[in-house]
Amino acid sequence: METSMTPAAPAADRISRIRLSSVLLPLTTPISDAKVLTGVQAPMTEVALLFAEMSTAQGHEGIGFSYAKRAGGPGQYAHAREVAPALIGEDPNDIARLWNKLVWAGASVGRSGLATQAIAALDIALWDMKARRAGLPLAKLLGAHRDSVRCYNTSGGFLHAPVEEVLENATASLERGLGGIKIKVGQPDGAADLKRLEAVRTRIGDGVPLMVDANQQWDRPTALRLGRALEEFGLTWIEEPLDAYDAEGHAALAEALDTPVATGEMLAGVAEHVALIDARACDIIQPDAPRIGGVTQFLKLAALADHRKLQLAPHFAMEIHLHLAAAYPHEPWVEHFEWLEPLFHERLEIRDGRMHLSDRPGLGITLTDQARAWTRESCEIGSRG
Incomplete structure (x- = not known):
């Protein structure tokens, strides 16, 4: 009796939940470089960060972030909130395809600048998850x-x-x-x-x-x-x-x-x-x-x-x-x-x-309570189930 030696294809995992957070990190001292001395910009007093925390139906997790200095943080968060639903139900391993899907989800605002900076947090979370899943530093x-x-x-x-x-x-x-x-x-x-x-x-x-x-x-x-x-x-x-x-x-x-x-x-x-x-x-x-x-x-x-x-x-x-x-x-x-x-x-x-490099898988980072305390706005897309 013949039996197939071809292993069964593993069940594809699916992205089930994404948490987006807009975090405002205060700097202890106002920062000045040449742009301040020439009058182009004001001193920098804070850094705005966009965090994307992602999980899947099989329980895998990943975290990514982007940032903006002086302006753009709320815009990054708003754009990510609009395009992130396109990832729900997708296989998190298909990162290149998902990057293109996110770009096309917001194509009317272009493929650079604030739009791709918002996508970056999601993309980095996907890579972090993939490395964690493999048990390897990125x-x-x-x-x-x-x-x-x-x-x-x-x-x-x-x-x-x-x-x-x-x-x-x-x-x-x-x-x-x-x-x-x-x-x-x-x-x-x-x-x-x-x-x-x-x-x-x-x-x-x-x-x-x-x-x-x-x-x-x-x-x-x-x-x-x-x-x-x-x-x-x-x-x-x-x-x-x-x-x-x-x-x-x-x-x-x-x-x-x-x-x-x-x-x-x-x-x-x-x-x-x-x-x-x-x-x-x-x-x-x-x-x-x-x-x-x-x-x-x-x-x-x-x-x-x-x-x-x-x-x-x-x-x-x-x-x-x-x-x-x-x-x-x-x-x-x-x-x-x-x-x-x-x-x-x-x-x-x-x-x-x-x-x-450490031996921690992925990026090897986890958020502190202080990061949560500096969160100005957050939302959850998808479900925990």
Whole structure:
């Protein structure tokens, strides 16, 4: 008697419930960079976050988040609330198809910006769930190239802080185990930037990686002049010297300077980054997974960046980007901010200049009671059954 050796197909799981939360994280000190000093923006006092907590009929769970600074948080939440019902009843493993379904659910507002930032929280939750289901950290599910990533601190080097405080912050970061220091530049007086940078380089020494970030506030002549003046400091990179969308200007600057040029954090979709890549506008690309649509879109961009052998230094959200950077073929950097730490029970391990993957499955994060207390609005889509 013949019997089939083909195993029965497993029953597909289905997304049964999604909880969306709009959380407002207050910052202990108003934050200023060059955009504040030039009058483009007001100091930043809070970060708005969109959390998506997802569960399935078989009891699997995942969490993802996106964020907005100064404006956009309520808009992200509102858009996610409109499109998230499209996921109910779907197989959570079909992540690429579900990303497209979410985009088309809100197609009239486009495929970048606030729309894809809202989708990002849902997409990241799906990837977190998939990795948890496999019992693997997200980096391992994606195919990690390393178990730790070089990391540098940014949060201690903003322009609202006097230089003495910046120096103390730099020392504390290095003592904590971080591998590099980034400070903000782009003041109206370029000489003040040079003086500030000289003080930091003297404090940390020539052997410590040092980066600067002008936050798009230089024009082309200023960027070239100051970029040349900065060469003596042996910088790891100059970040956002020009407007984020000035691919031609960035390309000319990258060609003219020995110091690598980094940019990309403010772009809101893969297509916008392609313009930078095609123009050879940077040596180091700095995508932000929550801004470009989540893990699904980040992986597309990473493949393009790898093809051009670009260095990678994702922006902000280290809780997500540690995993994505660990899966990038070329040695990357991860940006350290402690701002989001009150939201999560877990802490990332930092030592010997690197941020280390834990063995926790998925992103390895769970929300604190404080995150719940800072929730301004929430809703549940689907049911617990």
